[in-house]
Amino acid sequence: MSVELSFGEKNFIQGGIEQNLRADGRQRLDFRPMPIETGVIPQATGSARIRLGSTDVIVSVKAELGRPNSHHPGKGKVVIYVDCSSTVGPSFQGKKGEELSSELSTALQKCLLGGSGIDLSSLILVEGKLCWDLYIDGLILSSDGNLLDALGAAVKAALSNSLIPKVNILPDLAADEEPEVDIIDEEYTQIDTSSLPVIITLTKVGKQYIVDATLEEESQMSSAVSISLNRNGQICGLIKRGGAGLNPSVILDMISVAKHVSIRYIATLDSEISTAEASSAS
Amino acid sequence: MARTISDLFSKKTDIPFYISYIHKITPNQTLKQNNQSTLNPRRHRERDHREMRDLKDLQKSLNQTQRVRLQSALQQLQEIYSRASSSPAAAVSVSDCIHVNLEDGVLKGHGTTNRNDDVVATVCGIVERVNKLVYVRDLRARYKPEVGDIIVGRVIEVVSKRWRLEINYSHDAVLMLSSMNLPDGMQRRQTSTDELNMRSIFEENDVICAEVRGFNHHDGTLQLQARSQKYGKLERGQMLTVPSYLVKRRKQHFHNLEQYGVDMILGCNGFIWVGEHVEHGVDVPVETVKSSIENMSIEEQKPNNFTPLETRQGLCRIANAIRVLSTLGFALSVEAILKTVEWSISSNVEIKDMLLSEFCVQAAEIEVQRRILLTKRKN
Numbered sequence: 246m247s248v249e250l251s252f253g254e255k256n257f258i259q260g261g262i263e264q265n266l267r268a269d270g271r272q273r274l275d276f277r278p279m280p281i282e283t284g285v286i287p288q289a290t291g292s293a294r295i296r297l298g299s300t301d302v303i304v305s306v307k308a309e310l311g312r313p314n315s316h317h318p319g320k321g322k323v324v325i326y327v328d329c330s331s332t333v334g335p336s337f338q339g340k341k342g343e344e345l346s347s348e349l350s351t352a353l354q355k356c357l358l359g360g361s362g363i364d365l366s367s368l369i370l371v372e373g374k375l376c377w378d379l380y381i382d383g384l385i386l387s388s389d390g391n392l393l394d395a396l397g398a399a400v401k402a403a404l405s406n407s408l409i410p411k412v413n414i415l416p417d418l419a420a421d422e423e424p425e426v427d428i429i430d431e432e433y434t435q436i437d438t439s440s441l442p443v444i445i446t447l448t449k450v451g452k453q454y455i456v457d458a459t460l461e462e463e464s465q466m467s468s469a470v471s472i473s474l475n476r477n478g479q480i481c482g483l484i485k486r487g488g489a490g491l492n493p494s495v496i497l498d499m500i501s502v503a504k505h506v507s508i509r510y511i512a513t514l515d516s517e518i519s520t521a522e523a524s525s526a527s
Numbered sequence: 528m529a530r531t532i533s534d535l536f537s538k539k540t541d542i543p544f545y546i547s548y549i550h551k552i553t554p555n556q557t558l559k560q561n562n563q564s565t566l567n568p569r570r571h572r573e574r575d576h577r578e579m580r581d582l583k584d585l586q587k588s589l590n591q592t593q594r595v596r597l598q599s600a601l602q603q604l605q606e607i608y609s610r611a612s613s614s615p616a617a618a619v620s621v622s623d624c625i626h627v628n629l630e631d632g633v634l635k636g637h638g639t640t641n642r643n644d645d646v647v648a649t650v651c652g653i654v655e656r657v658n659k660l661v662y663v664r665d666l667r668a669r670y671k672p673e674v675g676d677i678i679v680g681r682v683i684e685v686v687s688k689r690w691r692l693e694i695n696y697s698h699d700a701v702l703m704l705s706s707m708n709l710p711d712g713m714q715r716r717q718t719s720t721d722e723l724n725m726r727s728i729f730e731e732n733d734v735i736c737a738e739v740r741g742f743n744h745h746d747g748t749l750q751l752q753a754r755s756q757k758y759g760k761l762e763r764g765q766m767l768t769v770p771s772y773l774v775k776r777r778k779q780h781f782h783n784l785e786q787y788g789v790d791m792i793l794g795c796n797g798f799i800w801v802g803e804h805v806e807h808g809v810d811v812p813v814e815t816v817k818s819s820i821e822n823m824s825i826e827e828q829k830p831n832n833f834t835p836l837e838t839r840q841g842l843c844r845i846a847n848a849i850r851v852l853s854t855l856g857f858a859l860s861v862e863a864i865l866k867t868v869e870w871s872i873s874s875n876v877e878i879k880d881m882l883l884s885e886f887c888v889q890a891a892e893i894e895v896q897r898r899i900l901l902t903k904r905k906n
Contacts, residue, residue: 249681249732253762253802260833261843268765269850270843270878278883280588296584 248464258465262450267462269298274506276457279398281517283406284525290379291407291436293521295399298459299389304381304399306407310426311378313369321368321376325353327383327396334388349383352393353444356473356482357400362441370412371424377409390460393471397444402518404441406525408433442473442481443511445503449491454499456506470496472503476511582856588884600891607898619648619663627661636662670695670771670796672749676739677780679766679794680751682729688722690729692737695771695796698749702737706752707759734761734800736792756807757781761792763834764802765846769853771797775860782861787841787868793859801846803834840878844868847881851890866897 250258261267271277277298286292289305313320327349329342337345357363368377381403383396411434413427448458448469455462463469468487475481480500485491491499586594619625625646627633635641638650639661648654652665672678672694680692680700692700704717704725729735736759740752753759774793782791783804792800834842848867852859867890871881880886 249683251681251730251733251760251762253760254734254765256832257763257765257802257834261839263833264836264839266836266839266843266878268843268846270847270881272879275879278588280584282587 281521283521293402301386304403307380313376318373320365359482405438442475446471474507617654634660638663676795678796679798700749702751767799
């Protein structure tokens with residue numbers, strides 16, 4: 246994504262980060278307000294929409310019956326895919342959009358599925374034969390930086406919004422026969438998202454690093470490190486982007502900062518999700 | 528299509544609400560956007576403005592009491608407005624009937640069409656009547672330049688003898704080298720050396736301020752001029768993008784907010800510059816020339832020449848006040864902006880908290896108070 250900024254504006258942004266007062270008044274480690282809506286797509290099993298400033302993403306979860314992988318007969322499957330709508334901006338059209346969407350999809354898979362965030366064994370119905378496949382699809386509606394964090398939070402909100410129907414498995418089952426199932430529409434189970442990690446991206450501009458960078462700030466970055474952390478402060482995934490290299494000591498420092506930020510971030514995310522659930526239920 | 532859109536909201540809805548619903552889907556606007564792509568294929572690549580959130584988004588993030596407060600504030604504003612204007616403005620939405628006396632003969636203007644012997648609106652806006660002409664003034668339209676407008680724009684191209692600027696209009700604007708004062712301040716013919724040195728005046732992506740000079744009658748391009756010290760390159764600050772109809776044309780668009788050490792330029796095209804105060808008339812342009820001779824700009828020599836923190840605080844506060852007012856859909860006058868800023872300081876609201884929904888609601892209430900005071904003073 247290209248942002249055109251004049252020298253004076255670039256200097257202003259860099260100066261703001263140096264002086265710990267960014268262009269919209271935030272400090273380096275402040276997130277933008279993050280309103281969440283859940284249940285935005287009625288056809289999906291669960292869905293959520295998150296806005297961070299002008300960044301706007303929707304994530305939907307669709308549960309389908311499938312066959313477990315033969316290597317992991319006791320586990321269900323989760324597939325994450327992110328689509329970059331070309332209506333977002335000119336920079337999302339054609340090849341560039343595809344590159345970004347595959348980059349974001351892999352990053353999300355690594356960050357969220359890395360540290361047993363979703364209990365895959367809970368998705369199994371008949372071992373080796375039948376399981377729930379979760380298709381998690383993200384759609385970027387508008388981009389103002391920090392897409393990965395927003396998507397990560399939206400996945401969490403969408404999963405906690407998901408209601409997976411209960412199934413009756415008909416008992417008379419020969420060894421090589423396909424199991425027959427009966428979906429009960431009124432009864433649901435919820436997915437446990439408490440151990441699902443959150444992603445925190447630290448963007449390095451000059452000597453300092455910031456969280457929740459806007460598009461303008463991202464254009465000034467030398468490198469960015471996305472760290473996914475769970476509730477216990479354990480690292481579940483780590484991705485570095487951007488051209489410039491980083492000292493190991495800087496990365497360690499970034500990790501401790503991210504750990505510190507994550508405590509507050511998880512708390513706000515949880516409260517936002519619960520208010521969204523409450524307002525969508527009413 | 529038209530029916531369904533107008534069915535979405537009842538006539539009683541406050542104007543600002545339904546505008547936000549039909550934003551981007553009025554037939555007139557889709558038409559305009561189509562035109563744009565044919566007129567200027569580059570535009571799709573260049574334009575990447577992210578407009579700020581609007582009232583509809585804001586309302587979703589409010590809780591029950593905040594919503595009620597905002598509603599009542601907007602209601603009050605509407606009352607003030609309807610009391611101030613002698614005849615209530617006829618607001619129409621798409622496919623609404625416009626009452627005309629066909630016997631007198633009617634000239635249908637912009638935003639109107641015939642349907643079953645009725646005159647109906649094709650855009651949302653206010654019905655205006657000038658003698659026989661009936662037209663609808665859109666409430667949410669793209670910026671339409673008028674001669675003398677002061678605008679803020681971004682250079683997108685340096686071509687022979689001219690700069691091309693993005694100014695939020697359906698075409699790019701053109702600033703000719705000959706229609707600006709040269710840095711040495713002399714009135715003389717521009718030479719080829721001046722033409723070669725154009726990049727030392729403005730480069731690509733520079734934010735500059737200029738005045739609309741007029742339209743070129745041959746190809747319809749918009750010509751700008753910058754014949755004074757107050758126009759020119761803007762540095763050390765941020766540019767905000769707001770809907771252009773929020774900036775009303777007034778006598779004064781340059782504001783030096785002395786108490787904060789900040790310059791604010793309310794461009795008629797909806798680009799607003801908020802930056803550190805610069806003294807005019809001092810040899811700033813000459814320095815630019817010098818630096819171009821040395822082939823190194825002043826800023827590059829002193830990389831840590833940042834805006835002082837105190838100025839930056841005022842600057843960010845003003846910028847956030849503009850963001851809040853634009854979210855609420857209030858006209859951006861310097862009085863309204865300053866009032867919001869002063870109030871936020873006096874009530875100890877942190878700069879970043881100005882963008883929270885609570886402050887938005889409070890800002891709406893303050894605006895109501897300010898307008899009530901204004902009308903009282905007038906009477």
